[in-house]
Amino acid sequence: MIEKDLQYFTIEAPTPREALEQMRRQYGQEARILTHKSVRRGGLLGLFSREAVEITGYIGKKVKTPTSAQAMEESRQRILADARREQSLQLILKEIESLKANIGKEDAGRPADKPAGLARIESILQLNDFTPTFTEEILARIRKDFSLEDLDNFAVLQNQVLDWIGEQIRIYPSIQIPDAQVRTEQSSKVFIVVGPTGVGKTTTIAKLAAVFGVGGSSSSSPKVRIVTIDNYRIAALRQIETYAEIMRIPVACVESVGEFKSFLAMADGTGLILVDTIGRSPRDLAKLAEMKAVLDAAGTRSEIHLAISATTKASDVEEILKTFEPFKYKAVILTKLDETLRIGNIISVLAASRKPISYIADGQSVPQDIEQASVVRLLMNLEGFHVNRERLEKRFGERAKISDAYWS
Ligand SMILES: Nc1nc2c(ncn2[C@@H]2O[C@H](COP(=O)(O)OP(=O)(O)OP(=O)(O)O)[C@@H](O)[C@H]2O)c(=O)[nH]1
Ligand SMILES: [Mg+2]
Numbered sequence: 001m002i003e004k005d006l007q008y009f010t011i012e013a014p015t016p017r018e019a020l021e022q023m024r025r026q027y028g029q030e031a032r033i034l035t036h037k038s039v040r041r042g043g044l045l046g047l048f049s050r051e052a053v054e055i056t057g058y059i060g061k062k063v064k065t066p067t068s069a070q071a072m073e074e075s076r077q078r079i080l081a082d083a084r085r086e087q088s089l090q091l092i093l094k095e096i097e098s099l100k101a102n103i104g105k106e107d108a109g110r111p112a113d114k115p116a117g118l119a120r121i122e123s124i125l126q127l128n129d130f131t132p133t134f135t136e137e138i139l140a141r142i143r144k145d146f147s148l149e150d151l152d153n154f155a156v157l158q159n160q161v162l163d164w165i166g167e168q169i170r171i172y173p174s175i176q177i178p179d180a181q182v183r184t185e186q187s188s189k190v191f192i193v194v195g196p197t198g199v200g201k202t203t204t205i206a207k208l209a210a211v212f213g214v215g216g217s218s219s220s221s222p223k224v225r226i227v228t229i230d231n232y233r234i235a236a237l238r239q240i241e242t243y244a245e246i247m248r249i250p251v252a253c254v255e256s257v258g259e260f261k262s263f264l265a266m267a268d269g270t271g272l273i274l275v276d277t278i279g280r281s282p283r284d285l286a287k288l289a290e291m292k293a294v295l296d297a298a299g300t301r302s303e304i305h306l307a308i309s310a311t312t313k314a315s316d317v318e319e320i321l322k323t324f325e326p327f328k329y330k331a332v333i334l335t336k337l338d339e340t341l342r343i344g345n346i347i348s349v350l351a352a353s354r355k356p357i358s359y360i361a362d363g364q365s366v367p368q369d370i371e372q373a374s375v376v377r378l379l380m381n382l383e384g385f386h387v388n389r390e391r392l393e394k395r396f397g398e399r400a401k402i403s404d405a406y407w408s
Contacts, residue, residue: 006058012039015363017338019053033057038364051364117151118142121161124384130344131314134351138164158385165382166375166396169347170356172305172331174372174400177212177223177271190264190273190298194291194327195307196320197279200335200361202228202236204307205276206243208359210367212272213249225267226251228276229260229294240276243366260297275302285323292327304329305358309336314345321353331358334373338362343381372400 009027013019016036023031039052114122118139125135138161142151151157178187191208193201205226213224226249228240237253244251252267254260267273275295280287295302306329308320321332332355334346350357360377363369371377375396380387393399 006060008034008056008058010054010056012052012054014050014052015338016053016055017341017362019055020341023055023057027057027059031057031059115148115151117146117154117157120154121157124158124382125161125344127342127384128344128382129314129342131348131352134168134344134348155386159388159391162379162382162385162387162392163395165347166379166392168351169375169378170350170354171373171375172356172358174358175208175212175272188264188267188270188273188301190275190302192275192277192295192298192302192304193307193333194277194295194304194324194329195279195333196309197281199279199307199309201279201307202240202243202276203364203366204333204335204359204361204370205240205274206247207361207367207370209244209249209274210247211370212274213247222250223271224249224274225270225272226274226276227260227263227267228253229255229278229291236278254294257294257297260294264298283323288323288326295327305331305333307333307335308346309339310334310343310346311336311340312346314349317346317349318353321349321355331356333357333359333361335361337381338369341381341383343378347378374399 009023009031011019011022011026013022023033033055035054035056037054039054040050121142122135122139125138130138141164142157142161145160146157175189175191177189193205195201209224209226213222226240226244228237228251241251252263254263264273275298277291277295278287280291295304304327306320306324306327308317312320332350334343334357337343337360357373357378359370360373361370376389376392377399379385379392379396380389
């Protein structure tokens, strides 16, 4: 008979990431999450509040209380397994002996099959969920550029690998709002966020509106306006209206091409028009086409960005990138970075499709949990590497927490 002896725990931390890290630290790899909820602390309607995260979970240990027949069978199996392991060990030892003998005969500088440094990098890349193709490309570069001797210096090796990963990450520049004096209808920036359901489009729009709306506006030409085409759902409309009201930013709703065109004409002189869209499943192609027809009304001055949650697995990211391709999005906004410890999957897929990242969102708090995308921020998120931040900043430039502007 096998029983599960479960130990339950509850952890509260400022962010999901810290909660996950604390769980790993305290309870190890075996720990499993049962529930996960956000607890808000202070603030008004989520604005300026600091959220905490509470997770509950368990660690399970299998406890065996066998009958005597089972006990005999089990010890028989254990002895057989030990014997097999012993045999495999003998085989491995033989293999090592023959490898040792062969290394001496190999040409100088030709790498053996998988030296320790290479294997270590491979397991770090796997730990971070880099795709097999991305991992293989990095390993091939190491084999090409590093001699066996160089591979012994792991510090040098990992710095080189971090540089190679960093070079694969493309960054899209942050929004530039034209000066008030030169703003016309045609010079307003129209920044549209599309993406699958629930990834954080509306929250991102609210964060950007707060950050870029700093400095206020004259009553005739607001610096920032929000427009939503997500007015089919009352709750969605209320959500953005609430944010807009608190931030004193005008918000409008449009449903058709005609309405969007009239809105744009009316919004003449606005610095930045942020467009929140309907959350759509990538499979809902008819609705996506309908939405695209409305967005096309903004013409060439509009810029579409695709929001993707960092928790999405590689194959789904590929599918989302493809489905939203007709929108000709300029860059990807990576949301919910705080909810995962592994981002190799996203880095791999974006590198393969050559798509840049514009912003990174890492929490529910408006407006603080957003920053301009930077190579350093993403590399700092990788697990298993000893990251020298200063070196990376010299190589790739510094992080830019755009919401700092809000508080200064
Ligand atoms: N942890 C975390 N949660 C986020 C982040 N961004 C948004 N959220 C949360 O994700 C949930 C959905 O956010 P929304 O902004 O409503 O997502 P959406 O894409 O507009 O959703 P739909 O309009 O329904 O498609 C909310 O609970 C947000 O607080 C983030 O960066 N990190
Ligand atoms: Mg929304």
